Amino acid sequence: MRIGRRFFLKSCAALGAAGAVKALPAADVTPAEAAAARDGFGVLVDTTQCIGCRTCEAACAEANGLPEPERMGDDTVFSEHRETSERQFTVVNKAKGEGEDRFAKTQCLHCVVPACASACPVKALDKTESGPVVYHPDRCIGCRYCMVACPFGVPKYEYDKTVPYVRKCTMCPARLAEGKPPACVESCPGGALLFGKREELLAEARKRVYAPGSKYVPHIFGEHEAGGTSWMYIADRPLCDFGLPADVGERSYYENTRGALGAVPFVITLWPPLLMGLYAARKSEEKDHE
Amino acid sequence: MDTGMLSSFQVAKAIEYLLAVAFLASFVPFWRYATPRAAAPAKAPAPARVPVPAAAPRREPAGWFHVPDGLALHPGHAWAKAAGGGEVLVGADDFTRAMIGSLSDVDLPAPGTVVRQGDPVFTLRGAAGPLPLVSPVDGMVVASNPAARVGAFESDPYGEGWLLRVHAPRLARNARQLLSGSAARAFMEDAANRLRALIAPDLGPALADGGVPVAGIAGEVGPEAWHRIAREFFFVESDRGGV
Amino acid sequence: MSEAAQVRAARPTLVERLFLGASAKDYVRSLLTPGDLAIAAILLVGIPVIVYRFAFGLGAATHLSQATPWGLWIGFDMLCGVALAAGGYTLAAAVTLFGYRELKPVVRAAILTGFLGYVFAVIGLLCDLGQPWRIAYPLVYSWGTTSVMFEVGWCVALYTTVLAVEFLPAFCEWMGWAFPLKLLHRIEIGAIVLGIVLSTLHQSSLGSLFLMAPGKLHPLWYSPYLPVFFFVSSIAAGLAMVIFESGISHKLFHDRCDPERPVDLDRIVLALARGAAVVLFAYVFLRLQGLADGGSWRMLGTGWGALWLVEVGGLALVPSLMFAYASRHGRVRVARVASVMAVLGVVMNRLDVSIVAFNWKHPFTYVPSWMELVGSVTIVTMGIVTFRWIVNRMPVLSRRGATGIAER
Numbered sequence: 001m002r003i004g005r006r007f008f009l010k011s012c013a014a015l016g017a018a019g020a021v022k023a024l025p026a027a028d029v030t031p032a033e034a035a036a037a038r039d040g041f042g043v044l045v046d047t048t049q050c051i052g053c054r055t056c057e058a059a060c061a062e063a064n065g066l067p068e069p070e071r072m073g074d075d076t077v078f079s080e081h082r083e084t085s086e087r088q089f090t091v092v093n094k095a096k097g098e099g100e101d102r103f104a105k106t107q108c109l110h111c112v113v114p115a116c117a118s119a120c121p122v123k124a125l126d127k128t129e130s131g132p133v134v135y136h137p138d139r140c141i142g143c144r145y146c147m148v149a150c151p152f153g154v155p156k157y158e159y160d161k162t163v164p165y166v167r168k169c170t171m172c173p174a175r176l177a178e179g180k181p182p183a184c185v186e187s188c189p190g191g192a193l194l195f196g197k198r199e200e201l202l203a204e205a206r207k208r209v210y211a212p213g214s215k216y217v218p219h220i221f222g223e224h225e226a227g228g229t230s231w232m233y234i235a236d237r238p239l240c241d242f243g244l245p246a247d248v249g250e251r252s253y254y255e256n257t258r259g260a261l262g263a264v265p266f267v268i269t270l271w272p273p274l275l276m277g278l279y280a281a282r283k284s285e286e287k288d289h290e
Numbered sequence: 291m292d293t294g295m296l297s298s299f300q301v302a303k304a305i306e307y308l309l310a311v312a313f314l315a316s317f318v319p320f321w322r323y324a325t326p327r328a329a330a331p332a333k334a335p336a337p338a339r340v341p342v343p344a345a346a347p348r349r350e351p352a353g354w355f356h357v358p359d360g361l362a363l364h365p366g367h368a369w370a371k372a373a374g375g376g377e378v379l380v381g382a383d384d385f386t387r388a389m390i391g392s393l394s395d396v397d398l399p400a401p402g403t404v405v406r407q408g409d410p411v412f413t414l415r416g417a418a419g420p421l422p423l424v425s426p427v428d429g430m431v432v433a434s435n436p437a438a439r440v441g442a443f444e445s446d447p448y449g450e451g452w453l454l455r456v457h458a459p460r461l462a463r464n465a466r467q468l469l470s471g472s473a474a475r476a477f478m479e480d481a482a483n484r485l486r487a488l489i490a491p492d493l494g495p496a497l498a499d500g501g502v503p504v505a506g507i508a509g510e511v512g513p514e515a516w517h518r519i520a521r522e523f524f525f526v527e528s529d530r531g532g533v
Numbered sequence: 534m535s536e537a538a539q540v541r542a543a544r545p546t547l548v549e550r551l552f553l554g555a556s557a558k559d560y561v562r563s564l565l566t567p568g569d570l571a572i573a574a575i576l577l578v579g580i581p582v583i584v585y586r587f588a589f590g591l592g593a594a595t596h597l598s599q600a601t602p603w604g605l606w607i608g609f610d611m612l613c614g615v616a617l618a619a620g621g622y623t624l625a626a627a628v629t630l631f632g633y634r635e636l637k638p639v640v641r642a643a644i645l646t647g648f649l650g651y652v653f654a655v656i657g658l659l660c661d662l663g664q665p666w667r668i669a670y671p672l673v674y675s676w677g678t679t680s681v682m683f684e685v686g687w688c689v690a691l692y693t694t695v696l697a698v699e700f701l702p703a704f705c706e707w708m709g710w711a712f713p714l715k716l717l718h719r720i721e722i723g724a725i726v727l728g729i730v731l732s733t734l735h736q737s738s739l740g741s742l743f744l745m746a747p748g749k750l751h752p753l754w755y756s757p758y759l760p761v762f763f764f765v766s767s768i769a770a771g772l773a774m775v776i777f778e779s780g781i782s783h784k785l786f787h788d789r790c791d792p793e794r795p796v797d798l799d800r801i802v803l804a805l806a807r808g809a810a811v812v813l814f815a816y817v818f819l820r821l822q823g824l825a826d827g828g829s830w831r832m833l834g835t836g837w838g839a840l841w842l843v844e845v846g847g848l849a850l851v852p853s854l855m856f857a858y859a860s861r862h863g864r865v866r867v868a869r870v871a872s873v874m875a876v877l878g879v880v881m882n883r884l885d886v887s888i889v890a891f892n893w894k895h896p897f898t899y900v901p902s903w904m905e906l907v908g909s910v911t912i913v914t915m916g917i918v919t920f921r922w923i924v925n926r927m928p929v930l931s932r933r934g935a936t937g938i939a940e941r
Contacts, residue, residue, distance in 0.1 A: 030679065079753050085599070121682035122675040139675045142663020144602035145682045149745040156599050159592030162665040239535065247748055257681050260741035264684060264734060271697055271730045275630055279722065282632045298828065317811075324810045324857035410859040462559075465672070482682040 002173060004029060024158075029113050029254070032129045037112050037200065040131030041176060042198035042230035043185060044205050045105060048215070049192035052078065052092055052103035060073035061170060078103075086156040089169040090184060095151025095241040102235065104242040105184070105193070107169040108154045109222060110230035112198075115253030119149035124166070131198065131230050132171035140165055151226055151248045171230075198230055205234050238282050310462060321411075356384045358448055362425035362468035363475065366408070366525045369448065370468065377432060379452040380422055387447045387479060389507050389519070390416035396443070398434040398453060401469050405429055405456060407464050410526055412443065412453055414443075419516070422526040426468060429458035482522060489515055540551070552708065572914055579911025582904045586660060601892055602897035603661075609909050610657025612649050612739055613880045615689070616763070619771030620646020620778070621696055622732040624697060636801055641703055641929045645776045645920065648696040651689065653916040660908055665837045683742045695728045697721045712724060736767040736878035743886055751890035753832050753841045756823035759886075761900035765816045765840040766849075766879050773852075774811040776802050780869050786924055799865045807860040807870040809875060813853035819878035820845045837890065844885060848878025 052187055054077075057069040066087055071077045078094035090107035101250075114133045116125045125141040127133050146155045158164035161211075172182040180186065181195035194201060202223060209216040215236040222232030225248045234241060241248045327388075338348070342388070357363060361371035365388045370378045397413040405411045411425035433455040443451035458464065469477050487513050520528035552560040586594035597604050620643040627633045628640050659665040671677065671686040698717065705713050731736030732814075747755050756762065783798055822829055832838050855871035858864065888899060924930055 027667045051864060070757070083599070108566070110837065115799060118679045121671040121686055123679040124675070125675040135629060136675075139670060140664065141667040142665075143671050144684060145680070145742070145745075147599070147602035148742070148749070151746075152747050153600065157594075157597075157602060158592075161592075162588070164590065173751045246735065251746070253745055254679065255759075256744045256747060257741055259757065260681060260685065261679070263760075265734055268730055270934060271733060272726050275626075275726050275729060279630045282630070285633070302825055302828050306822055309818060309825055313815070317814070320814055320857060321811060324807050324860045326861050326863060463563075471823050 019106065029252075030127065032128050033113050035129040036127055036131050036198075036230075037201070037228070040112075040129065040198055040230060041171075041195065042110070042201050042232065044194040044196075044201040045193050045231065045233045046194065046208070047095070047102055047104045047235040048068075050092070050103040050188045051190045052101065053189060053190075054093065055187045056105055056184035056193070057088070057090055057092060059183040061088070063175070064089060064185035065172075073207035074215070075128060083166070084154065084156060086158045087168040089167065089193070093243055095235075095237065096146075097241045099237070099239055102237060102242070104233065104235070106243065107184075107231065108171070109152055109207065109226075110169075111226050111252070112230065113227035113252035113254050114151040114224075115226065116155055118257065119145045120253075121145065125155070126226075128173065128175070130176055132176065133171045134170050134173050135166060137165050142166075144180060146190050150254060154173035156166060198232075201232060205232060209234050211270055212236060223246055224250040226250075227255070237282065301326065307399045309336060311425070312398055326401065336504050357474050359471060361448065362426070362470045363474040363477065364407075364424070364468055366424040366426070367481075368411075368423050368426040370426040370456075370458070370464075371448075371452075373455065376457055378427055378429075378458045379454040379457055380411075380454040380456050381393075381447060382412075383478075384447055385478065385523070386414065386421070386423065387444060390417060390421060393441075393443050395440070395524060396438055396453065397437070399430050399431050401433055405431060406466060408525070411497065421520065421528055424525055425456075426458070427458040427464045428460045429456040431459050433457070453457060468475075483525070485519070488518065534744045543573060558939070572918060575911060575914045576918075578908050579914065582907045583660060583911060586904065586908065587665075591661075591663065594902065594908075596899060596902040596905065598899065600895060601888075603891070603900040604899060605888070605905040605909055606661040608659050609880070610912055611654050611661070611777060612883040612887055614654030614657060615736065615739060616767045616770045616879050616883055617876060618647040618650025618654065619736060619767040620775040621650075621771070622725075622728045623768050625699065625772035629722065629725050630729075633804065635804060638798070639775055639779050639801055640803075641700075641777060641925070644696060644699050645703075645770075646774060646778055646930050647702050647707050647771075648693070649916050649920055649923075651696060653912050653919075655689070655693070655913050656915075657909070660912070665879065674870050681738050681744070685735050685738045685742065688731045689736065690730060692731040694737060695724050695731060698724050699728065703927050703929055708760060731925050732767075737761065737764040739763055740886075740937070743891075746891070749892050749894075750886065751832075751837055751893040752827050752829040753778055753824070753837055754886050754890045756827055758819070758823055758826070762816070762819060762882075765812060765819060768810045768881060769816060769875055770814065770848075770879040771808055772805050772812065772881075773872040775871035776805050776809070776868060777876060780872075781932055782801045782924065785921075786930055799863075802865050802868050803863060806856040806871065810853050810856035810860060813849050813856065813875060816855065817845060819851045820849070837893065840885065840889070844878060845882045848874050848881055852878065 032152055052067065052075075054072060060066070061068055062287055066089065068199060068227060069091075078092075081093055082091045084091055087110060091179060092103050092105050092162060095102040095104060098137065110131060110133045111127075114127050117123070117127050117133055120126075121143065122139045122141055124136045125146050126136065142157075142234060144155075144166075147153075147157060155168045157166055157168045172180075175182060185193040185195045194204065196204075202220065205220045205223075208214060209220060216234050217236060217238060218232055219239060220232055221239045221244050222229035227250070234240070235242065357369075361369045363369050363383060367383045368380060369379050369383050373379045393414060393416055395415040397415070399405065399411060407426060407428050408424050410422040413420050413422045415421070430506040431454055435452050436455070438451055438453050443453070445451065485507075487518065488508065517528065520526050591597055595604055595606075624636060624640050624643040628636050655668075659668060662668060668676075672690055673685050677683045700718075702714055702717050705711075705717070736793060738761035740759035740761075743755070743759055744757065744841055750802070779798060779802065824833075833841065850877040852871040855867055855874070859868035859871060
């Protein structure tokens, strides 16, 4: 087969264009992520104020149509560490360690640049401009890559259903749209949950944590973890006592794959001329031998 | 500590570069080791081809070589003929006879040997050297022909000169590889043409007038050509290492 | 016998093509061999298991959990299936672009292995997806362009199509359709280059998937260069699989092969062994570079380190040396053994990255359920059966169609 120069150039152009299209979104964060980083909402969890009443668990269940949390009012539930599940989007755990009882609520942290949303091949998980990482069940194919990607192990899967979906806290976007805080925040009697713009919450957290003579551990979990999260925690004892992972790093997890994704258009552009060149060189060498 | 971190980074980089250098240094010797010393003879240039008059009408049924009806020919020049009871007689064809000339010995497998179509099964020895042949069928050897050694092969390669009796349970399947009737004759003609083109440089004068070559072609050609004949016509490797 | 061996003046009919020229009764009777009965037993158990999985969900059939969302069907059927199907692009490149003409007899079988490897990897994926009827969504419904999985989906879909196109000439020859052959021949080079580009992308991307999990994948395996490791090892896996498959095909299908194959096949195997030796040699050094880059030398002393040494030392370095030895001394059997070891090494690597060393801080939380094992075995068996069906009919191992006459 003769490789005309025109065919060669046309194929390079076509592939280069295809590569460019694929390259664009991989170059930076999405517009929604950028907007959310500036004015998105978040929640500050001040664990020194949490009394472990678990009203937030009940409010969340009611707001999301989930079954009532088990053993409400029964403190033996704190004897072991609990995880969220496909039927419970938030749980309160007691912190390990000496001293007074401390409790912390766990749920999706709604990262600034979420690993799950970057990982999702159909954008079923998506960071919205207002802050929550929402789930579009109409798009989900059930590949569970979001579960592999999330460093906090948040997304849970409905393995027991024949039409399964991913389930996690969505920060009540419908309520946010009406100007109301998430159900859990509104229900908290102890004032442990503060709702507001992430930037303002950070300022408040810094005020509390770095005030002279403050009892807090000098660290705001979620300020930088995994590139920053919208739900942040402050405490008066080491945050890993609450089950928050210490080894998550300060880069967004999307950064880990950006290099690999960025290489795609280069491969698409470079390989064809290299390979065609090899082919042409070999063909001409064969011609010389005839 | 900053200086501590820096030096461990430097150490990591140093190791990486050392590894890269070590790889480059060992790559060439490794490649040299993996490449076999003796170059394969397949790289030999193609011999000059004697132009064969394509349009000349052929009078004889199969040119130089004869193939009768009623048996099936394997492209490796062994034949098989049904002998009843799920057994076949197996032998070598006229082409092979012309190659070998007078047979000095023949190595036949013992009864009970399992044979497979396409795998070497017996070896004919003539003045030219040993020539293995591949089996036309799958099966088990039931008997071999004692008369083959004493001239039956040269005089009647398709009848009394049969070589093996083989029990062949997969005959219908094996038959897909075999040729008979006009297909076999066409195959033999093609073999004759290819052979002529191949050996013409060695036997030029004898063939100038289209004469039929004497038996024992194998003895008349050079070792290169014999090696090629064994590969291309009989699908075996045979170097002329002596009788 | 004389009937079957007769030259057919007329072209074989479709029924004759399907039943290999035998009557339906004879054909069914020819299927009653011990091997076929074993296959039937596997399918008899396996297909109901797969139906059960679709009827009752993943929770009922698998041991997948919230902590281990990916199991055997992704780790083995998808990742290993794609890696071992790499023979298609490797050999097409070697023959057409790099000019290794002597490998031509095995190209078609390699392409078929590749095509079926991808098809059955996708079938494994269908078993694993929570909503498999939505498998085409990343292509047609919603584009998650920041996702490596998105790129994998597109590349695998496109590449399977390319492989189908590359195999089409064999199919057309079988059906006796001459017209498409001319068209296919003209786009052959373009298809091969496209196939190499796509293969580079998705073989490496399957590794890139795990870049997202630095905390979960053990440091001996995690590296920013995971895509490079996966790509290079896929080349080795492809070459080793072609060596392995050609040996098996020659033994099982020798009545389908061209008669000259016994002599040529050895040379082909040794040439492939040479290539595999070099690629594996480079791969071992790349893995060492990964260790250097991650600074994880000390972990070699742990149990994980022993696993790593088995995978990279025993099943990559050792086969590399064996291939080199086999190539130098013409020892085909050594090459065949080495190919089995190399294939096992790549399989082990994929399983380590996706299952064993994944979530290494909570080891052994995932053990495949018996249904997952049966499902995987069934999918592989279906692939082998399809391979055999096609090879027995179409000109893959030889230039002849099933009815005994050269159809070209």
